Amino acid sequence: MELMYLNVVIIGMIVLVAALLVIYLIYRRQKTSYSTGIKAANTARIRNSKLYRSLNIRYRVLTVIMLVGMILSIVASLFLAARPYRTDDVVSGVKKRDIILCLDVSYSLYDLNSEITDYLKNVVAGLEGDRFGISIFNTSSVTYVPLTDDYDYVIDRLDALHEYFMMQKEYEEEYLQLYETLGEIPDDKRQRFDELQDKLDYFEAGTLYDNYYRGSSLIGEGLGTALYSFPYLGNSERTRVIIMCTDNELNVYGREVLNLKEASEYCKKNKVTVFGIFPSEEKFYMPEEYDYSSCLNGFKSAVETTGGKFYIRTRSQSVSEIVQDIQKQEAMLVKIVMTRQTVDLPRVPFIIMFICLATFCMAGLVLQK
Numbered sequence: 001m002e003l004m005y006l007n008v009v010i011i012g013m014i015v016l017v018a019a020l021l022v023i024y025l026i027y028r029r030q031k032t033s034y035s036t037g038i039k040a041a042n043t044a045r046i047r048n049s050k051l052y053r054s055l056n057i058r059y060r061v062l063t064v065i066m067l068v069g070m071i072l073s074i075v076a077s078l079f080l081a082a083r084p085y086r087t088d089d090v091v092s093g094v095k096k097r098d099i100i101l102c103l104d105v106s107y108s109l110y111d112l113n114s115e116i117t118d119y120l121k122n123v124v125a126g127l128e129g130d131r132f133g134i135s136i137f138n139t140s141s142v143t144y145v146p147l148t149d150d151y152d153y154v155i156d157r158l159d160a161l162h163e164y165f166m167m168q169k170e171y172e173e174e175y176l177q178l179y180e181t182l183g184e185i186p187d188d189k190r191q192r193f194d195e196l197q198d199k200l201d202y203f204e205a206g207t208l209y210d211n212y213y214r215g216s217s218l219i220g221e222g223l224g225t226a227l228y229s230f231p232y233l234g235n236s237e238r239t240r241v242i243i244m245c246t247d248n249e250l251n252v253y254g255r256e257v258l259n260l261k262e263a264s265e266y267c268k269k270n271k272v273t274v275f276g277i278f279p280s281e282e283k284f285y286m287p288e289e290y291d292y293s294s295c296l297n298g299f300k301s302a303v304e305t306t307g308g309k310f311y312i313r314t315r316s317q318s319v320s321e322i323v324q325d326i327q328k329q330e331a332m333l334v335k336i337v338m339t340r341q342t343v344d345l346p347r348v349p350f351i352i353m354f355i356c357l358a359t360f361c362m363a364g365l366v367l368q369k
Helices: 006-032 050-081 107-125 151-176 187-207 219-227 260-269 292-305 319-329 347-368
Strands: 084-095 097-104 131-137 141-148 239-245 272-279 310-313 334-344
Touching: 006 050, 050 347, 097 107, 097 219, 107 151, 107 239, 107 272, 107 319, 131 151, 131 187, 131 219, 141 151, 141 187, 141 219, 151 187, 219 239, 219 260, 239 319, 260 272, 260 292, 272 292, 272 319, 292 310, 310 319
Parallel strands: 097 131, 097 239, 239 272, 272 310
Antiparallel strands: 084 334, 131 141
């Protein structure tokens, strides 16, 4: 225990000792000097009586008790005014993890994407201290949600993305797969078709920019954009994670700015771990044009280059199980933070002061009787 204002005790004790000394000198002087009144003679018999001696002892004991109680209560009050305290060193860990969800938003992945966005809402709601961002890509990439710890905003954006993927599903299954031309669409379905197109165009204005000249599903550029969404690359204490979902069906018309292999090497260089989620073979889009094993192995190799883990969404392995495993695999970087806090300790001097005052008062009341 330490005293925050030690001078209060030092000065108070000096004043108390000086006051007691002055009181003692005044009392002694008054006791030895005769002032007024009539002196009684032959009091020795009374002083030697049993009753007198008993009352005299009682008086002296109570006087000492009252005096000690008063002095100790003053001393305790000085310690209380000096503010006794202790200092505690509090060690705490601060989670510092940045997570970017990188989604290939081509129509071949709407089922997997809708499942991921729907499940991740619960994951984001339980985050504390981590930052979360979303990057979507097809021909071009869009930073849909920059890194933030505003989890309500992230959840709202995940809801919007989930709705977008459900609209993709409806557009693909209810129109594109059933009708070869716009003229074949019945009138009762045409209004809904136009609504879907307008809403889908809102998202795809960014992700399909220059689609006719550059192609689609530019995987390397999508991963590269997610990578460079992290601030201060190569100079950060935060753990960086990219959760990437794609079928790796590259449909490029020219030269890519950054291919998947190069993007994964940049991730490794900048200590960013990529966890990949790949569709099952039964959900693989256009198997007659793309080789499932080739696309799978290419994406898996890129993911493992970064030190991450590769997952295939199958009936036996749901998205929830995959994301839970990713959370287990990725050990969060914890920065140890030590803070020193002051804790007041008034209890002991307060209790002593209270007991001494109570004793002083009780002794005084008994003396009055």
